Amino acid sequence: MSGFPEFNYLNQALHVESVALQHIAEEFGTPCYVYSRAALTAGYHEFENAFAQREHLICYAVKANSNIAILNLLARLGSGFDIVSGGELQRVIRAGGDPRKTVFSGVGKNSDELRMALAANILCFNVESLAELHLLNQLAGEMNRKAPVSLRVNPDVDAKTHPYISTGLKENKFGVPVAEAEKIYHARHQFPHIQFTGLDCHIGSQLTELNPFMQASEKMLNLLGQLQSQGHEIEHLDLGGGLGIRYADETPPSISDYVSALCACTAQVKQRLLIEPGRAMIGNAGLLLTRTEYLKHTPDRNFAVVDAAMNDLMRPSLYDAYHAILPVKQNNAETHDYQVVGPICETGDFLGHDRKLSLANGDLLAVMSAGAYGMSMSSNYNTRPRVAEVMVDGDAVHLIRQRETIEQLIAGEQLIP
Numbered sequence: 001m002s003g004f005p006e007f008n009y010l011n012q013a014l015h016v017e018s019v020a021l022q023h024i025a026e027e028f029g030t031p032c033y034v035y036s037r038a039a040l041t042a043g044y045h046e047f048e049n050a051f052a053q054r055e056h057l058i059c060y061a062v063k064a065n066s067n068i069a070i071l072n073l074l075a076r077l078g079s080g081f082d083i084v085s086g087g088e089l090q091r092v093i094r095a096g097g098d099p100r101k102t103v104f105s106g107v108g109k110n111s112d113e114l115r116m117a118l119a120a121n122i123l124c125f126n127v128e129s130l131a132e133l134h135l136l137n138q139l140a141g142e143m144n145r146k147a148p149v150s151l152r153v154n155p156d157v158d159a160k161t162h163p164y165i166s167t168g169l170k171e172n173k174f175g176v177p178v179a180e181a182e183k184i185y186h187a188r189h190q191f192p193h194i195q196f197t198g199l200d201c202h203i204g205s206q207l208t209e210l211n212p213f214m215q216a217s218e219k220m221l222n223l224l225g226q227l228q229s230q231g232h233e234i235e236h237l238d239l240g241g242g243l244g245i246r247y248a249d250e251t252p253p254s255i256s257d258y259v260s261a262l263c264a265c266t267a268q269v270k271q272r273l274l275i276e277p278g279r280a281m282i283g284n285a286g287l288l289l290t291r292t293e294y295l296k297h298t299p300d301r302n303f304a305v306v307d308a309a310m311n312d313l314m315r316p317s318l319y320d321a322y323h324a325i326l327p328v329k330q331n332n333a334e335t336h337d338y339q340v341v342g343p344i345c346e347t348g349d350f351l352g353h354d355r356k357l358s359l360a361n362g363d364l365l366a367v368m369s370a371g372a373y374g375m376s377m378s379s380n381y382n383t384r385p386r387v388a389e390v391m392v393d394g395d396a397v398h399l400i401r402q403r404e405t406i407e408q409l410i411a412g413e414q415l416i417p
């Protein structure tokens with residue numbers, strides 16, 4: 001057992017569904033992101049089923065993994081989307097996603113992006129400041145439209161996660177304080193081109209406890225109650241994303257426990273519930289396949305230099321995040337403590353520290369839990385083309401993104417006279 005559903009050892013060879021990773025490496029090369037359609041589908045269904053009779057919409061957070069094949073699979077399952085840029089909106093549309101099921105978050109949406117989303121007729125703008133609201137009101141007026149808006153409220157709740165991905169504390173840049181939100185809803189007549197349809201919050205990512213979600217929901221319910229008692233009609237309550245996954249030994253609530261808790265906690269209100277899960281949907285449905293280039297032993301350390309690097313998977317370098325690293329072919333030889341590092345010229349370029357592995361030159365490794373915030377955060381640092389992505393479906397493998405070429409990478413650059 002690998003500990004990751006849909007990724008299992010068969011005759012000591014790691015498989016994704018029915019396909020051996022060894023075959024994928026031979027056919028598509030390395031490094032390569034590999035996803036399991038079954039794992040993605042199971043994740044979506046677990047969310048969907050847990051909502052049972054509650055009116056709801058799942059808005060997958062596109063930033064977690066924005067490959068259009070993944071967006072398309074989710075759209076086919078009925079998913080909505082949470083976007084944070086005009087580029088993500090274009091991806092959703094290209095993937096066959098429904099703009100009427102799309103919400104637009106983010107603190108810095110520009111005029112072009114707001115206009116694009118107004119023209120596409122999206123479900124809702126999650127507005128994060130008074131300044132943004134004024135701009136959206138003006139643009140909607142110019143386009144003769146009424147913009148549907150949810151204010152993103154900052155509930156000032158500690159998500160107890162890495163500080164870089166905590167978003168619901170009052171010192172964070174996100175959302176507006178509860179008191180300000182109330183004032184804005186009261187002043188709604190000053191915004192003739194805005195229709196206030198919802199309330200929204202998102203407190204952070206990789207949360208492994210339910211409690212912060214419950215605290216945030218309660219604050220949102222209080223605000224909702226206040227607004228309703230003053231005659232405001234609020235159609236939906238968007239509780240954001242943030243459910244964590246297991247990378248190492250974390251024990252986050254299951255998807256169904258999380259959704260059931262949200263439903264129970266909001267049972268006294270009739271509003272449609274929206275959530276914006278990213279990581280919990282795709283994180284453990286993908287891995288990064290990489291090949292060992294060199295084994296290097298110094299008096300202090302054993303290094304496994306692999307062909308993937310921090311530009312391909314930034315999470316270890318950026319957040320000191322842990323990703324399990326599994327051998328693609330198991331053997332019974334003696335293990336050593338390895339520093340699994342990439343070819344990039346920085347000491348911060350590592351995928352894992354102190355991993356017990358038995359390795360030979362050329363061996364393949366699987367960096368697990370890399371489906372979310374892996375490819376979508378990758379870069380071309382050190383002029384490294386971005387890697388290929390494939391989707392496994394039973395015994396079939398589909399290329400869903402070609403490996404970038406150096407030619408494509410420098411195509412937009414030009415010399416000055």
Ligand code: LLP
Nearest residue numbers: 061105202205206241242276277278279373
């Ligand atoms: N909604 C909003 C408004 C968000 O900002 C985010 C994530 C989500 C939903 C989805 O959160 P999730 O369900 O995936 O936790 N790069 C970091 C994570 C950044 C999350 C940013 N916002 C990482 O690799 O851990």
